[in-house]
Amino acid sequence: MSKKPASANSIVYSVDSGRAMQRLTIKLRLRDKHSAELNRQARAVNFVWNYCNETSGNAWRRDRRWLSGFDLGRLTAGSSKELDLHAHTIKNVCQQFSRSRDKAKRASIRWRGRRSLGWVPFNTGHVSFDGDALKFRGHCYHPMHLNPRLKAGMKIGASSFNADSKGRWYINLTIEVECANRAESTHVGVDLGLKDLATLSNGKKIEMPRLFRSSEEMLATAQRAGKSKRSRAIHRKIANRRKDFLHKASTALAKEYGLIVIGDVSPSKLAQTRMAKSVLDAGWSDFKRMLSYKAIMHGGGTIEVSERLTTQTCSECGSLPPSRPKGIAGLGIRGWECSECGAVHDRDVNAAKNILRVGLDTLAVGAST
Numbered sequence: 006m007s008k009k010p011a012s013a014n015s016i017v018y019s020v021d022s023g024r025a026m027q028r029l030t031i032k033l034r035l036r037d038k039h040s041a042e043l044n045r046q047a048r049a050v051n052f053v054w055n056y057c058n059e060t061s062g063n064a065w066r067r068d069r070r071w072l073s074g075f076d077l078g079r080l081t082a083g084s085s086k087e088l089d090l091h092a093h094t095i096k097n098v099c100q101q102f103s104r105s106r107d108k109a110k111r112a113s114i115r116w117r118g119r120r121s122l123g124w125v126p127f128n129t130g131h132v133s134f135d136g137d138a139l140k141f142r143g144h145c146y147h148p149m150h151l152n153p154r155l156k157a158g159m160k161i162g163a164s165s166f167n168a169d170s171k172g173r174w175y176i177n178l179t180i181e182v183e184c185a186n187r188a189e190s191t192h193v194g195v196d197l198g199l200k201d202l203a204t205l206s207n208g209k210k211i212e213m214p215r216l217f218r219s220s221e222e223m224l225a226t227a228q229r230a231g232k233s234k235r236s237r238a239i240h241r242k243i244a245n246r247r248k249d250f251l252h253k254a255s256t257a258l259a260k261e262y263g264l265i266v267i268g269d270v271s272p273s274k275l276a277q278t279r280m281a282k283s284v285l286d287a288g289w290s291d292f293k294r295m296l297s298y299k300a301i302m303h304g305g306g307t308i309e310v311s312e313r314l315t316t317q318t319c320s321e322c323g324s325l326p327p328s329r330p331k332g333i334a335g336l337g338i339r340g341w342e343c344s345e346c347g348a349v350h351d352r353d354v355n356a357a358k359n360i361l362r363v364g365l366d367t368l369a370v371g372a373s374t
């Protein structure tokens with residue numbers, strides 16, 4: 006179940022200031038001393054969930070009644086004190102249950118038990134931050150590290166406490182930060198690739214560290230030895246390092262360029278080819294998502310355009326010369342010369358230039374209509 010609000014990383018307009026605000030979800034690891042209390046609340050949450058599940062199943066079997074989240078909320082009303090849970094936590098659980106159940110189209114769905122990952126939702130305005138700790142229901146929760154975006158007294162939206170498979174607790178916070186205003190606007194086209202994560206229309210390249218490849222042997226050894234715990238740890242380590250790299254790369258781009266045009270390359274499309282592992286390694290979709298919200302935060306923006314023919318078209322003369330790189334075989338061609346105008350191209354830089362041109366054309370069309 007996804008507990009991330011759908012509105013995360015979107016632009017909202019603040020009623021108070023009239024300025025563009027960026028909505029972000031940040032995740033903070035909490036100190037282990039809070040685990041006992043959060044585990045207790047998570048058990049109570051499971052109790053509410055299972056109550057909803059049972060009641061919903063019975064109502065359907067006996068009376069053909071499909072209980073809504075609102076119905077369930079009414080049935081659980083007043084149990085806050087006894088369960089020692091925030092009343093809105095109970096409400097949220099009822100609503101989330103009804104959403105999951107409606108999606109599954111069954112009156113009762115899976116139960117939440119000891120193996121379910123801990124989850125304690127809360128509503129807008131019920132968690133506050135005083136510069137040091139997060140307060141919820143009169144308890145202070147201390148994160149291991151603070152996030153500089155989190156400011157004392159800021160408005161904190163609906164989200165949840167979540168535990169991972171190792172029982173470590175985190176708090177997810179939905180916050181709003183003001184978008185920067187950008188005076189000058191520079192633009193760049195970005196071609197996402199395998200060897201290089203990104204090639205820019207100005208010729209710069211961001212090389213993808215082969216994180217997975219380098220740890221692959223380690224992983225294979227651990228897997229052969231049947232050490233699943235170690236395998237998972239290696240996987241997690243790779244994932245963290247990749248995320249870290251993608252964050253740094255996307256921040257650098259978002260800071261430098263006002264308009265970032267990206268090709269629409271679909272990872273699922275290419276994951277079907279033999280390059281699957283490299284594709285998963287590259288994490289394009291993560292990168293695109295990071296770029297789009299960071300660009301907004303730095304006062305810029307991103308647009309995604311069709312990548313069709315951007316590799317094959319000559320960015321100098323706009324023709325599709327016979328000498329162009331074509332198909333899967335073309336992926337092996339790094340450089341080529343246009344047989345029409347004689348321009349010599351790096352394949353990816355040429356593609357990035359075309360992507361930028363398509364993006365600027367799209368904007369020009371949008372502005373004139």
Ligand SMILES: [Zn+2]
Nearest residue numbers: 319322343346
């Ligand atoms: Zn040409």
